[in-house]
Amino acid sequence: RQTFTIAVRDGPRNVPLLLCPLGTVIRSEGPNYIVQHSDSGTFETDLEKLNDFGEVDDSLFTEQIWENLAYRMPIFEGTKVLGGWVGYYEYNTLDQNGLIGPHPTTEHHYNINGFSGHGIQQSPAAGQCLADIIAGKEPLIDLSNFSLRRILENKPYRERNI
Helix, strand or coil: CEEEEEEECCCCCCCCCEECCCCEEEEEECCEEEEEECCCCCHHHHHHHHHHCCCCCHHHHHHHHHHHHHHHCHHHHHEEEEEEEECCCCCCCCCCCCEEEECCCCCCCEEEECCCCCHHHHHHHHHHHHHHHHCCCCCCCCCHHHCCHHHHCCCCCCCCCC
16 A cells, blocks of 8 residues: 655645545545555565565556546645655455454464554454453354454455445
8 A cells, every 4th residue: 555645735624534446545634635545456466566665656646646636626636745655454365354253273363453444443343342252252243254264265255335
């Protein structure tokens, strides 16, 4: 995932998180904006890019993101890139969703991972559910969609509204 900080003269303030179907996300951050783009490449291509970690690809912004933003919100035609950084997304490669619960074949092994980008939002509920499981209680929500078993059985659980 590549992230850019941009400035826009007279741009709108308090912009909510906006998702573009092409993988671009933008939100306001003080007087500026944070723009992120996730490559829809495969796991194999992501592994090939490991040696490039930390290198911001400015052409990604100028050749893909900028045009996408300006098309949807013409005010972004006058965008100035202030900086950027690169980071990897932590997720499973089957469906890019988190894992919560006991390991299906290893006793006393619990999973609570794969929430990259959503971790701060979902961690309180995920942590409470895992604590309930470990304590022998029924969690408040059905966690079957977050089970590691879906990985072993090759049954992806895809989010529809992202």
